Amino acid sequence: MKKYNFNAGPSMLPREVIEATAAACLDFDGCGLSLMEISHRAKNFQPVLDEATALVKELLSVPTGYSVLFLAGGASMEFCRIPYNFLEKKAAYLNTGTWANKAMKEARLLGEVVEVASSAEANYSYIPKGYTVPADADYFHITTNNTIFGTEMRYDPDCPVPMVADMSSDIFSRPVDVAKYNCIYAGAQKNLSMAGVNIVIVKDEALEKVSRPLPTMLNYMTHVKGGSMFNTPPVVPIYCAMQNLRWIKAQGGVEAMDKRAVERAAALYGEIDRNKLFRGTAKEEDRSLMNICFVMNDEYKELEADFLQMATERGMVGIKGHRSVGGFRASCYNAQTLEGVNALIQCMKDFEAAH
Ligand SMILES: *Cc1c(COP(=O)(O)O)cnc(C)c1O
DSSP: OOOEEOOSSSOOOOHHHHHHHHHHHHSGGGSSSOGGGSOTTSTTTHHHHHHHHHHHHHHTTOOTTEEEEEESSHHHHHHHHHHHHHOSSEEEEEEOSHHHHHHHHHHHTTSEEEEEEEOGGGTTOSOOOSOOOOTTOSOEEEESEETTTTEEOOSOOOOSSOEEEEOTTTTTSSOOOGGGEEEEEEETTTTTSSTTOEEEEEEGGGSSOSSSOOOGGGOHHHHHHTTTOSSOOOHHHHHHHHHHHHHHHHHTHHHHHHHHHHHHHHHHHHHHHHOTTEEESSOGGGBOSSEEEEEEOGGGGGGHHHHHHHHHHTTEESOBOOTTTOSEEEEOOTTOOHHHHHHHHHHHHHHHHHO
């Protein structure tokens, strides 16, 4: 049976990206060895890293003066590296959910953290607005897409200080004004590649400004100088990212990804709003195009398990909601197809007709 992959992360990748990566794992570049068993310093691997770097810069129109890094450790590692590298006295954070809290927790170990606003009291169902970022903060940290709660900032806010953004679950889904940020980071396994690599876009002149001594691996400058090869990088996830960046470019770049995301989300939210059984959990204006969260209306709550079973029987994978929201979550990252979304919509319509 055809499977429709709505996993929140690790998540769906274009079939051709998976096939190209699998082929390189058997025989990389016709050299008779697997990508897994060659040196990262082999002459034929450097071009992979170079192309991936160049594609990141091209697709996001990264201005000069920024470095692109491919690092291990997951986005959670950047929660810690960010304050190490940028927090001298005080940092501002926007509390929009689980990941933002984890980022703040690491920053508190190193300095004062100002939580400028929070939507915790409403189970993070909206993005706070009208907050003031202190002008003396070293940076303002945002989480552009809240993977668990299904809210998203699909814009780059204006702010009196440089921003730092966790874009783990919506990077390459829209154009970004990189110049507003000192650092953008993302774990790869939502919208870019398999797990195992982070992409970090960092403004060179913002580095080495803090007074604390930095452990070597936590210092972004180590990796800028080392060209992401200070130590052995995760070559297979980087290769997979390179293939996916090629795919994004061939589809028309982030503008095309944005347009598709809008189409998919309009179709699915349209059905959620129309269907008498369901309702969305995020405030309409802050709805994520990447993680579409919905529950059954109170009077139909006991039908959730039945719907999940019907969807599963029709090949839908990964639509069970995160435990902190409940209900359902359909993750619609770049590789998601309108066909997949329409299959879910049909399932919702048929389930409604049966009840
Ligand atoms: C998944 C996720 C993370 C954590 O990523 P890891 O690579 O597992 O550390 C952080 N931030 C956001 C927004 C995420 O979606």
